[in-house]
Structures are given as C-alpha cells and as structure tokens.
Amino acid sequence: MGSGSDIIKIHIKIAIILFILISGISLFLNRPGLFSLDNYFNNEKNQIIYPDTSKEKKYETEVEIYIDLSKPDTKKAFITMIFYCFSSTYYFKQMGPEKEFKFEQVKFYDKNGAELKYNKNGRNYYLPRTDSNKMGITYSVEPGGLERHARQGYVSEDFAAFDGRIFIMPNNALKINKVKLQFQVPPQWQIINSYRKEGKWYYPDIFGKELVYESLIKSSMIFGDFEKKRKNYGNTDVFVYCYSKWEKERKKTITHKTFRLYEYFFKEFNLNPSGPYIICWLPGTSDNNIFGGTWSNSISYYEKEEDNLRTWEVLSRRIGYSINTYKPTGMVLRDQDDIWFNEGWVSYMEIISLVAAGITEDEYRWNKNYNTYLKYLREHPEYDCPLIDDYKITDPNIKEFLHYYKAPLVIKMLDVEMRLKTGKNMQQFMQYAYKKYGRFKKPFPFKVELEKFTGTSFEEFWNIMIRKKGYIIPVWKEYITSEIKSNINKSRGLIISGEKFSIDYFFYIASNGYVEKYRDLITFAAEEGAYRKKIKSRNTIYPDITGKYIYGFPPQVRYLLRSYEKERLGFTSVEDVTFKPDIKNKSCRILCQLMEMEKIYENNLGKNGITSIYITGNNNNRILAFHYNNIIALHTEWLISGLEASFELLSPNGKIYEKKNFTVEPGVCNTTVNFEKIRPQIEGIWIIRIKHNEKILLERAFWQK
Structure with a gap:
C-alpha cells in the first residue's frame, strides 16, 4: 500500500477530475443554443431553473426566447420564454389561432421558477398575479393548421418554417424594447432568418426598437438544409434559399426568377428595405401549400413541384405589400374609404410584375380574372358591393372576391382612363406616391394625390366604380380575342334603331328579369343604342371596344357595358324606334311569336x-x-x-x-x-x-x- 500522502494525492486528483467533469457538463448544458426543458426543469419541486443569463440586471422590457426543434419527428417546437421588467400585464395571448397552431403543455412560472396557476379563455391566459421583474413560460406548439390558402407554418423531419404566431405574448407586448432568441436544431440544419446575429443570439431589431415586436411576430424563421444565393440591390442584400435536395436545374430556375421579380420592384419603385431580405422556397407537403410568414424583410412559401404561375403571383403579392402595407417600408392610407386599394393594387401587380419581369408573357390573365369576376356575379351576386365598403367586410368569401378579382380589375379600368385622359398611368402614379409617402413618411391621401398627379378629376369614376357597385367592362386590348372576332360573323339576330343585337343577348336579358314584357326588349335595346351614340359623340371614356366587336361580346359583358354607359350618362330618351328581325333565324321567329302571344295573355x-x-x-x-x-x-x-x-x-x-x-x-x-x-x-x-x-x-x- 502507498503512503498516506500518496492516497491524499490520489483523492485530490479524483476531486479535480470530478470538478472538471461536472464543470464541463454544466457548461455543455448551459451553452448558448442548447436550452432544453429536460436540462432546466426540477421535477421534484415542479420548478423551472432559469438560465444564467437571467441573473443579469435588466433595465428595460426584454424577452428571452429559446426554441427547441431537436425532436422534429413530433412536428412540434418546444419553447421557453422569459419576460423581464413588465408591468400592468393582465393576460397572455396565443398569437396564432388555435385551428392553425396547436399549443400544449402551457406552464407559467414566477421569478423563482415556481409554477403559477391560470385560467384560460379562448386564446387568452389569465393569471391571478404577475411578477413585473421576471416571468417564464414553457410550452410546445405544433404549427401547420389550414388557413384558406395554405398550412400556416410546419415542422417536419426535413425542415421547419413558421413566424412569430408560435409565441405567447403579454397584453402589453408593444412595450417590448429588446428580444433575443436561441435555437436548438438537428445536425445539418441551417437557421435562416433576417435577424441580427451576435454570437449564439439572434436579435429582431434591424429596423429599430419601435419595430422589434412586429419583426418578431411577422418575420419568417426557417430551419433545414437549403442552398443560398445572394444579390445586392441598393442597401439590401437579397438572399434566395432553395431546398437543397431539389434538382440543380430546378433550383437555378427558381433562383433566377426570384431575383428577376425582386429586381423589378427595386428598379420600378426603388424598394430598398436595407439589411437582409430573405426569400425561402420550402419543400411541400403532399396535401397543401405551406406559408411560413412574410413581412418587409422575409418571405417563406412552398413552391409546387410544377412551375406554377400562381406561386409567382403570390410572391409578387408579398413583395408588393412592402410597397403599400408592411412596416417600415410601406405606406399608410389616410382614408378608410381607400382601404380597398391596398389589396387591389397588389393583385393588380401580380399580373403587371410577372409580365414585366419576363416570368410570363400571359397578358391574357386579365381575361381569366375577368371571367372569374363574371362567374361570381352569376353564382354569388350577393358578394358584390361598393369598394368603398371594403373596410366593413368580414365575410372571407366576399373579401376574396373584392381583393383578388374586382378591385384589381377596377384599377385596370382606372389605369386605362388615366392614359386616355392624361397620358399618365398607374405605374407612374405609384412611383410618385411611393417616393412621397413610402416608409410611412405621412398618411397617403390616394384620390387627392391621384387627381393632383394627373391634373384631372376622377369624381365621375369614383361615383360609379367606388361608391357604388359599378360595372366592370373589359377595356384592355387583349379582351378582343379570336373568338370574339369570329362571333361578329354569326347570324345578326335583330337590328334595332340601327344597332345590331344577338338573339342570345335578348335571351340573357329576358332570363335575368331585366324587362317585364317581351316587347320591352325592343325599348331596352333602343335605349342601349342611344347610350352608345351619345358616348361616341363626346370624348370617349374607354378604348374603341364598342365598334364592330361589341356584337361579339358575351351577353353578360354586353349588359355590363350598357349598364356602365347608362350610369355614366343618366337617362336617355329614345324616339322613332325601328325593329328589324332576321326572319330566317329560328330564335328571332320565336321571339316575334312570343310578343304576339303576350298580347293575348294580357287581354285575358x-x-x-x-x-x-x-x-x-x-x-x-x-x-x-x-x-x-x-x-x-x-x-x-x-x-x-x-x-x-x-x-x-x-x-x-x-x-x-x-x-x-x-x-x-x-x-x-x-x-x-x-x-x-x-x-x-x-x-x-x-x-x-x-x-x-x-x-x-x-x-x-x-x-x-
């Protein structure tokens, strides 16, 4: 046996080794980026053990967030949030709707880590007391519930994407001055966001303290294996991420188109948020699109397997919001009567931008939108309402009709009228408006500035198309298709006071109840001819689409044109009505017979x-x-x-x-x-x-x- 001193030396060495080992384990567990509930929860006392960072003295409202994605097979993110220096906190709220984000195992803790009881009502959590110095929350959240257009976020074994709707925030969250986040992710996964990075911490403060909360809630956070490309536009670094497992050519095509589309908005409107701008194309699920969040610094969206035009329209829409809506780059409309223009303009730009950027040559998209508008009028006429009432609408079906179809078509009509009256167009106007009102310089008085920019009044247009339901007419040249051109050679039907009418048009009028008697069809048509002659006698208010081609228009479109002209002109009297049917046409003979039988009915x-x-x-x-x-x-x-x-x-x-x-x-x-x-x-x-x-x-x- 060794001497006593040797035994003491051995014990000292063992103690040193144990100390180093324990210290190493402690450092490993507490190292930034690995905040795990398993490591920081005392099951015996049912308490949370706050990380060392929470011991630092806090002087402002601050939130520390740890997001654990180390178990992606659960489809959940495990989240810990620590709140400092909050006062007057009455409740906490799940930011995401419950049908889209599934929150579970929610627990609140006081400054000592002891669990707090609460009452839950809907998405709100009410606590009997709160500690303004420090509070903690732990929970899991499963994003991916279906909204109207896509799954809202997603966590899978291949990737994860979501925005700040995964968080639970206090009612006074707008007071937040500082937020910092850490993430734990599987090996090989990247952490992709537009936040400022410092060490292991991410800070959503690139737009300043006043927008920290909005940046946290609305910005995209993406995780997984993606391939990155970068281009600089002004003071903005645009990063395009494509899922790494896609074929090389597919990634190249998507990246090239994405840069072209962003470049269009940069050159056309000088869109220049400053700092990083993230556009991430996500792999999809078998059953739906995935939307991972969008704001003025980031967009994440699922790209379909095929090169789908609608996908690019959605991307254009999201970039467009940075011009007219998103903080800090966008604008704020002064008048609530103009709210319709926000959604209408980004829908309008879906078509304009994709053609201008060379992503599609399909300018006939206006016709597709118009046909959908007509279908809505036939099947759901109750959806139609004045655009001025847009801010009052809560029905999602009506909103979709107004925002995606009616409003952009009205803007197209307005653009054509601007060109005819002044030679200026909508793009030039929005360049002017964005330069003057962009980045929220001051509220944007849309109609006032439109009339100032063009030097003409649009009061008549507003009275018909904005303050009333209005009648959208196809004023774009692409509407005159080969089919419409061929329609003008069909049997003429009837000539009333010199104007040609198809028998299909008369049937449409009769079957929709626009006249009470068959002989009223003749007067109805004569009035239409009078409107058209009067329109042509003064300065035209639309391109010359009412010449030889109007006879080839579908009945519904011709009726809308008539209604628009009537609204614009008011009452027009008719005299000396002449009626010349094509007797060789079977339908004309039927109509003439119906008018005679109608007289017998009235006599009896x-x-x-x-x-x-x-x-x-x-x-x-x-x-x-x-x-x-x-x-x-x-x-x-x-x-x-x-x-x-x-x-x-x-x-x-x-x-x-x-x-x-x-x-x-x-x-x-x-x-x-x-x-x-x-x-x-x-x-x-x-x-x-x-x-x-x-x-x-x-x-x-x-x-x-």
Whole structure:
C-alpha cells in the first residue's frame, strides 16, 4: 500500500477530475443554443431553473426566447420564454389561432421558477398575479393548421418554417424594447432568418426598437438544409434559399426568377428595405401549400413541384405589400374609404410584375380574372358591393372576391382612363406616391394625390366604380380575342334603331328579369343604342371596344357595358324606334311569336279570376325565359279562391309535359307551384296553362333555350 500522502494525492486528483467533469457538463448544458426543458426543469419541486443569463440586471422590457426543434419527428417546437421588467400585464395571448397552431403543455412560472396557476379563455391566459421583474413560460406548439390558402407554418423531419404566431405574448407586448432568441436544431440544419446575429443570439431589431415586436411576430424563421444565393440591390442584400435536395436545374430556375421579380420592384419603385431580405422556397407537403410568414424583410412559401404561375403571383403579392402595407417600408392610407386599394393594387401587380419581369408573357390573365369576376356575379351576386365598403367586410368569401378579382380589375379600368385622359398611368402614379409617402413618411391621401398627379378629376369614376357597385367592362386590348372576332360573323339576330343585337343577348336579358314584357326588349335595346351614340359623340371614356366587336361580346359583358354607359350618362330618351328581325333565324321567329302571344295573355287577364301568371328565377326576380334544367317556380295571383285547379306545362309540340293539381284554399290570393321535371334541351315556346273543371282559365307563353 502507498503512503498516506500518496492516497491524499490520489483523492485530490479524483476531486479535480470530478470538478472538471461536472464543470464541463454544466457548461455543455448551459451553452448558448442548447436550452432544453429536460436540462432546466426540477421535477421534484415542479420548478423551472432559469438560465444564467437571467441573473443579469435588466433595465428595460426584454424577452428571452429559446426554441427547441431537436425532436422534429413530433412536428412540434418546444419553447421557453422569459419576460423581464413588465408591468400592468393582465393576460397572455396565443398569437396564432388555435385551428392553425396547436399549443400544449402551457406552464407559467414566477421569478423563482415556481409554477403559477391560470385560467384560460379562448386564446387568452389569465393569471391571478404577475411578477413585473421576471416571468417564464414553457410550452410546445405544433404549427401547420389550414388557413384558406395554405398550412400556416410546419415542422417536419426535413425542415421547419413558421413566424412569430408560435409565441405567447403579454397584453402589453408593444412595450417590448429588446428580444433575443436561441435555437436548438438537428445536425445539418441551417437557421435562416433576417435577424441580427451576435454570437449564439439572434436579435429582431434591424429596423429599430419601435419595430422589434412586429419583426418578431411577422418575420419568417426557417430551419433545414437549403442552398443560398445572394444579390445586392441598393442597401439590401437579397438572399434566395432553395431546398437543397431539389434538382440543380430546378433550383437555378427558381433562383433566377426570384431575383428577376425582386429586381423589378427595386428598379420600378426603388424598394430598398436595407439589411437582409430573405426569400425561402420550402419543400411541400403532399396535401397543401405551406406559408411560413412574410413581412418587409422575409418571405417563406412552398413552391409546387410544377412551375406554377400562381406561386409567382403570390410572391409578387408579398413583395408588393412592402410597397403599400408592411412596416417600415410601406405606406399608410389616410382614408378608410381607400382601404380597398391596398389589396387591389397588389393583385393588380401580380399580373403587371410577372409580365414585366419576363416570368410570363400571359397578358391574357386579365381575361381569366375577368371571367372569374363574371362567374361570381352569376353564382354569388350577393358578394358584390361598393369598394368603398371594403373596410366593413368580414365575410372571407366576399373579401376574396373584392381583393383578388374586382378591385384589381377596377384599377385596370382606372389605369386605362388615366392614359386616355392624361397620358399618365398607374405605374407612374405609384412611383410618385411611393417616393412621397413610402416608409410611412405621412398618411397617403390616394384620390387627392391621384387627381393632383394627373391634373384631372376622377369624381365621375369614383361615383360609379367606388361608391357604388359599378360595372366592370373589359377595356384592355387583349379582351378582343379570336373568338370574339369570329362571333361578329354569326347570324345578326335583330337590328334595332340601327344597332345590331344577338338573339342570345335578348335571351340573357329576358332570363335575368331585366324587362317585364317581351316587347320591352325592343325599348331596352333602343335605349342601349342611344347610350352608345351619345358616348361616341363626346370624348370617349374607354378604348374603341364598342365598334364592330361589341356584337361579339358575351351577353353578360354586353349588359355590363350598357349598364356602365347608362350610369355614366343618366337617362336617355329614345324616339322613332325601328325593329328589324332576321326572319330566317329560328330564335328571332320565336321571339316575334312570343310578343304576339303576350298580347293575348294580357287581354285575358282578370276575365276568369286570375290577374297574373309569372315565374321567378334564382334571385326571386320575375323572368320571361329559362334554361332546360331550371326549376320553374310558377306564381299565380287570384281574384277567386276555394277551388281545385290544374297547372299544366306544355312543351313546344303542344303536349302536356308536366301537370300539377293544386287546391286553392278559401281566402288565398297567391299560390306557388314548382315544375321540377328536367325538360328536353331544345329551344322553343313552353306554355303554362291553368284550368278548373277542364276549363282554361288563363295561359302564358315562356321562352326556353
């Protein structure tokens, strides 16, 4: 055995080794970037053990955030937040909606790390007391819930992306002066954001203290294996990230297009946020797009496997918001009546920018948008409303109609009117406006500046297209397609007071209830011709699209043009109406026959106890015509009651196609009967006949196409 001194030396060496080992483990666990709940939670006392950084003296409202993504297979981020120097905190709130972000295992702690109880109401957490010096929160969050257009954030074994909606913040979060974040991620994963980095800490303060909170909540945070490319524009470094596992050519194409699109906004509007600007293209999921956040310093979005045009339109939209909405680079509209212009302009720019940047040559996108607008009017006319009311709208379906379709088309009409009146255009105006009002210099009075810039009034345009529902007409040259050009060679239908009308147009008017009688169609058409002559006699308010091509317009478009002209001109009287039908045309002969049968119907009204027979369409308006697959809702107004009646629907061959027996109860003066049987898909005259004891009381003819 060794001497006592040798044993003491051995013990000292063991103690030194143990001290070094324990110190090393402690340093490892406490090193920046590895804040794990497993390392900092005392299960016996049910307490959190704050990191050493929390011992530093704090003099301002500060938040320290640790995001643990080391277990991506759970699809969750594990988050610890420490709040310093907060006062008057009444509750905390989950920033992301619960259907999009799943918050679990939420715990609050006082300054000593002891757990605090709370009451939860919706997304809010109410604590019985708060400590203004220091508080902690731990929780897990699973992003990726579906919003209307995409999954909101995502965590997977390949990558993660989200914005600050994953956080739980106090009600007085706008007071925050300082935020710093650390991240724990799997090996090989990059940490991608536009924050300022110092050591292991990330600071969302590149736009100053006043925007720290907004930068934290709205900026993208991306994690994974991505390939980076960089270009400089002014004082801004633009970084484009593509998922590293994509094919080389695909990454090259996406990167090239992305830089071209950003460069367009830089050159056109001098978009120059300063600092880093991140655009990250995410790998997708099998079932939906992924939206990882967007602000004036970052955009993260899922790029579909195919080179999808809509993806580039969305990117244009997000960059466009940096011009007219996002802080600190954007603008703020002075008047709430102009709120519609924000969303309308970025939708307008989706088409303008992609063509200008050479990403697509498809200027016919205006026609596609217009066709969607027309479809909305047919299927959901209740969605249409004045653009001036945009700020009042809460229904997401109406907002989508206004923001993506109606508003950009109205701006297109405004752009054309600007060019015709002054030679200036919308792009020039927005360059002028952004230079004067960009970076939130002062509130932007849209209409005032528009009239100042062009030197002309747009009050008439505003009265029709902004303050009222308005009527969008296709003023862009691309609308005159080969199909419309070929339509002008079709059978002429009718000529009324020198103006050509197709029979399809007359059927459209009759089937939508725009006239009450068949002979009113002639007056209706004559008025339209008078509007058009008056428009042409003064300075035109749109390109010459109303010449030889108007006859080739679809009926719905021609009606909108007529309505727009009527609104612009007001009442116009008509005299000496001439009517010249094309007798060789079967539909014209049917219409002439219907007008004659209408006279017989009117002569018999009231003679046998019936004062009116009419049918209603989808909007409950009275119509004169219907399609073969429409249900016929027949309404009868009676002078007599207390009888058994039969209602017969006669086909063009004179045979009964459908029959309904109905009891008109005593005292009843209005009845409704539905003919629901699908009719043959042929054009002709269908007669509704009402009988009592085999006696014909009244009949009326209607038009089917």
